[in-house]
Amino acid sequence: MTTTSEAPESATPEQRHADWLELFFDLVFVAFAAQLSHSLHGNPSPQDFGVFLALYFPPWWMWINFTVAANLFVDDSARRRLLMLSAMACLALMAAAVPEATGDRGPAYALGYAGTRLVLLGLWWPATRLPGAMRVPKWRPLGYCLASGVLWAASAFVPGPWRYGMWALLIVAEVVLLLTARGNGIARQLHTGYLVERVGLFVIIVLGESVLALITSTDQTWTLQAGVTALLGFVLLAALWWSYFDFGATSVELMLGASRGRDTYVLARDVAGFLHFFVTASVICVAGGLATAVDEAGHAHLPQGALVALAGGLALYHLTHATIALRYGRPVGSVAVWAVPGVGIPVLVIVLGGHLAPWLVVLILAAEAIVHLLYAKAMARRRLAAGMV
Numbered sequence: 001m002t003t004t005s006e007a008p009e010s011a012t013p014e015q016r017h018a019d020w021l022e023l024f025f026d027l028v029f030v031a032f033a034a035q036l037s038h039s040l041h042g043n044p045s046p047q048d049f050g051v052f053l054a055l056y057f058p059p060w061w062m063w064i065n066f067t068v069a070a071n072l073f074v075d076d077s078a079r080r081r082l083l084m085l086s087a088m089a090c091l092a093l094m095a096a097a098v099p100e101a102t103g104d105r106g107p108a109y110a111l112g113y114a115g116t117r118l119v120l121l122g123l124w125w126p127a128t129r130l131p132g133a134m135r136v137p138k139w140r141p142l143g144y145c146l147a148s149g150v151l152w153a154a155s156a157f158v159p160g161p162w163r164y165g166m167w168a169l170l171i172v173a174e175v176v177l178l179l180t181a182r183g184n185g186i187a188r189q190l191h192t193g194y195l196v197e198r199v200g201l202f203v204i205i206v207l208g209e210s211v212l213a214l215i216t217s218t219d220q221t222w223t224l225q226a227g228v229t230a231l232l233g234f235v236l237l238a239a240l241w242w243s244y245f246d247f248g249a250t251s252v253e254l255m256l257g258a259s260r261g262r263d264t265y266v267l268a269r270d271v272a273g274f275l276h277f278f279v280t281a282s283v284i285c286v287a288g289g290l291a292t293a294v295d296e297a298g299h300a301h302l303p304q305g306a307l308v309a310l311a312g313g314l315a316l317y318h319l320t321h322a323t324i325a326l327r328y329g330r331p332v333g334s335v336a337v338w339a340v341p342g343v344g345i346p347v348l349v350i351v352l353g354g355h356l357a358p359w360l361v362v363l364i365l366a367a368e369a370i371v372h373l374l375y376a377k378a379m380a381r382r383r384l385a386a387g388m389v
Contacts, residue, residue, distance in 0.1 A: 016194035018201060022070055025084050026205060028091045032059050033209035033284055035098040040288025041295075043303035049285075054164070055101050055109070056281055057171060059091060062116045064273050067198045069123045071191050072134075083122045090115030106163055107156035114156075117149030144177050178269065190264055192256035199272050200249045206280045210237050210287035217294035225297035225359060232362040233290040239369035240283070240317070247376045248279075248321060255328050271324055278320040285313030293358040302361060307353040311346035314365055318342030318372070338375055342368070 036056055039048065066087065093112035097105035124145060127136040148170060155166045211234065218230040252271055256264060289302075289310025296302055302310070322339035326332065345368045353361055 016071070016074075016191040018194070018198055019070075019076065021076075021081055021084055022067075022198070023201075025066070025088055026201060028088045028095065029059065029063060029202065029205055030209065031092065031095045032056075032098070033206050033287075034212065035095050037209050037213055037284050037287040037291070039098065040285060040305075040309045041291050043292075043305035044288070044309060045305060048305070049308070051102055052284075053281060054167075055098055056284070057277065058113050058167075059094060060277050060280065061171070061174065062087075062091070062113070062120070063202065065120055066123070067195070069120070071194055071198075073123070073127065080123070083119050087116050087119040090119065102160075102164070106160065110152050110156040110163070110167070114149045114152035117145050117152060121145035121149065140177070144174065148174060178273075190268060192264065192268070193253060195268055195272055196249055196253040196256065199252070199276050200245065202276070202280060203244060203249075203283070206283040206287070207237055207241055210283060210290060213287045213291035214294060217291040221295050221297060223298060226294050229297040229359045229362055230290075230294050232359060232366050233293065236286070236290070236314075236362060236366040236369050239366065239373050240286075243369070243373040243376055246373075247380065248324075251328070252324075267327070270327055275320055275324050275327070278316060282313045282317035282320060285309045285316065289313060290362065293362050296358050299358065301354050301356060302358050304350075304353070307350045307361065310361065311349040311353065311365060314369070315343045315346035315350075318346075338372060342372055 036052055039052055039055075044052075066084070090112045093115075094101075094109050097109040097112065099105070101109040121141050124136060124141040127134065128138045128141065130136070151166070151170055155163050155170070158166055214230045214233050214237075218226050255271075256268055286309070289306050289308075289312075292306035293302060293310060296306070318339055319342075322335050322342070325335045325339075346365060349356070349361055349364055356364075
């Protein structure tokens with residue numbers, strides 16, 4: 001991608017960074033990541049993966065909503081602090097409900113999410129009184145926040161099977177409302193560097209949960225084989241961290257900074273809002289699979305579900321980054337060079353995993369991640385030599 005010396009319309013003179021309240025707010029998502037990762041330990045079934053994605057999307061979606069609100073409206077008032085702290089309590093309730101959210105704790109999960117919608121209403125309502133293009137029509141927060149919150153609360157009293165269908169419809173409605181928003185005023189106020197920083201911090205959260213899962217499993221399975229498997233798992237995570245923050249996050253910031261007007265809003269929505277859901281979900285899957293690999297280090301091979309979580313998570317990670325690159329407008333051929341082996345090798349590991357020891361599975365995936373990183377660094381040097389970034 002080429003650089004530009006012209007300041008984008010979305011740029012703002014002041015530098016924005018996450019404040020202490022936002023960093024404190026993020027801690028509840030550490031608990032969420034741990035709960036969701038634990039649900040993929042052992043030998044998860046296809047239904048377990050479906051439940052994982054279904055339970056992960058609402059808190060992720062709420063985190064994105066709170067991040068956008070903090071991005072647009074600089075406010076350190078006691079009112080905002082109390083609202084954000086209230087949201088943390090609601091999200092903590094949801095996290096505690098995750099293990100039985102499809103059973104007895106479903107109502108608690110629904111009520112927790114309903115509470116976050118009402119908090120979001122409190123954050124966005126002042127925007128209905130802003131001047132000019134930044135003014136938000138009152139019907140949007142009333143529909144997107146208040147009506148949604150009331151319906152989520154009502155779902156707590158709906159019988160189990162119907163409750164989950166209601167959740168799905170409400171999430172779809174929220175997404176449709178976002179897709180129909182024009183976002184012209186938002187694009188002029190969006191702090192792209194701040195948005196990239198916040199999304200990067202969330203990636204750090206899920207990578208941190210992966211490291212914690214390795215440590216916890218090693219503590220519970222104190223053997224040489226477990227230690228070797230954990231070390232290889234750490235190498236895999238380190239390679240993912242290196243490639244993401246040297247190339248993934250940098251590319252997002254450059255592309256958002258070079259975009260104009262509504263394109264900035266749409267690109268931020270697609271990459272940070274939708275596609276990074278799959279980036280972070282894939283890392284949580286890898287965390288669950290790595291924990292099982294350490295637990296099962298002394299066995300002949302990993303359970304099929306653990307293979308899907310570990311190798312499938314890595315395949316999804318690469319596939320999502322390939323989709324992001326295509327969303328930027330990169331040529332299909334240049335993306336396929338690294339995306340095809342990035343997806344294909346983990347899929348091959350899933351197919352052959354029944355004949356591979358756990359440590360060997362992790363070794364192959366770590367080697368793939370390292371080669372992927374080295375290729376990205378080589379291509380970056382080539383682009384730099386050609387006068388591009």
